[in-house]
Amino acid sequence: MRLLIIRPGALGDTLVCLPVLHALRTMYQPVHITLVGNAAVLPLARAWGIADAVYDYEDPLWSDLFSVQGIRAPFLLACLPATDLIVCWLRDVDGLVERNLRALSRGRVVVTPGRPLAGTGIHITAYLAQTLHLPQPLEVTRSPIVPEVQRTDHNAPLALHPGSGGAAKCWPVASFAELIVHLWQRERAILLLAGPAERDRLTHLLRLLPEPPRPDLLTIVQNIPLLELATRLYACRGYLGNDAGVTHLAALLALPTLALFGPSDPMLWRPVGPAVRVLHAPDLSALRVEQVLQSLDELLGP
Secondary structure, three states, rough: OOOEEEEOOOHHHHHHHHHHHHHHHHHHHOOEEEEEOOOOOOOHHHOOOOOOEEOOOOHHHHOOOOOOOOOOOHHHHHHHHHHOOOEEEOOOOOOOOHHHHHHHHHOOOEEHHHHHHOOOOHHHHHHHHHHHOOOOOOOOOOOOOOOOOOOOOOOEEEEEEEEOHHHHHHOOOOHHHHHHHHHHHHOOOOOEEEEEHHHHHHHHHHHOOOOOOOOOHEEEOOOOOHHHHHHHHHOEEEEEEEEEEEHHHHHOOOOEEEEEEEOOOOOHHHHOOOOEEEOOOOOHHOOHHHHHHHHHHHHHHH
C-alpha cells in the first residue's frame, strides 16, 4: 500500500497530523508513506518511523498540483499513478487540485480543507482522522529514538518556550520573567527555548531576568533542528509554552505539558498528548503568574 499525504502549513499544522499518519501505518500493512509538509518536521517524521519518504511542500515541484495545464512534473507523472491513496489537506476552492490528481491517480483521492469549519467543536487531529474514516481516539505518537527517562527527577529542567507565531498568542514576557524567578526560588532548572523568529522576545526576557542563583538553573537553546529539540525536551521534567508548534511537539513526546491559549480555540488546537493541561484567557495579559504556577504544581507536583 502506497500513501501520499500532502499537509501544507506551519510547524504545528504538520505535527498535529502525525498521529493520523501513525494510525494509517498501523491500519495498512505493509505500507509506504510519503509525507509532504513543513520542512522542519520532516526529519522528525522520518526518524520516528512515521514517514518513509518526505518532501518540502515549499518545493516548486508541488505547485504543479495547482496548474491549469495539469500536472507535468516528471516525478509526479511517475509516482502518482503508483499511489493507492492520495490525501491533500488543503483548500481547493475550484476543485483544480482534485481534478489534476484524479487525472493521474488509479487509487483513492481525498482532497479536503486542512481544518474544520469554525464552531464545529471538533479537534484538529480528530477532524483529520474523520476525513479518512479512521477510528477514534487515535494513539498518541511517541518517539522510539530516545530512551525512557524518570520524570520524577526533580533535577530535570522545566522547558519554557515564551514565543509563538503571533504576539496575541504570547503570554507577556514580563510574566514569563516573574514566573522564572519564582521557579528559581524553588531551585528549579529552566531550559529556555527560542526559534529564529523569537530573538527579540528572548532578548527582552533576558533583560528582565536577574542573574540565576546558580549557573545550572538556566540553559538557553536557540535555533536547533526539531529532531535535536525533541531529544532535549524528552529529558525534561515538563513543559510550559504558548499555543505554538513546539508545544505540540512537547505534548506528542508525552511530556507533561501546560499550554497557554489566548485568541486561539483550544477545542480545535489543544495539543495531543497523555499529559496536557490548558489555561485559556482570550487576553493572555489577564492570566496571572499565580494561576500558571498553580497549574504547573498540579501538573508536575510541588
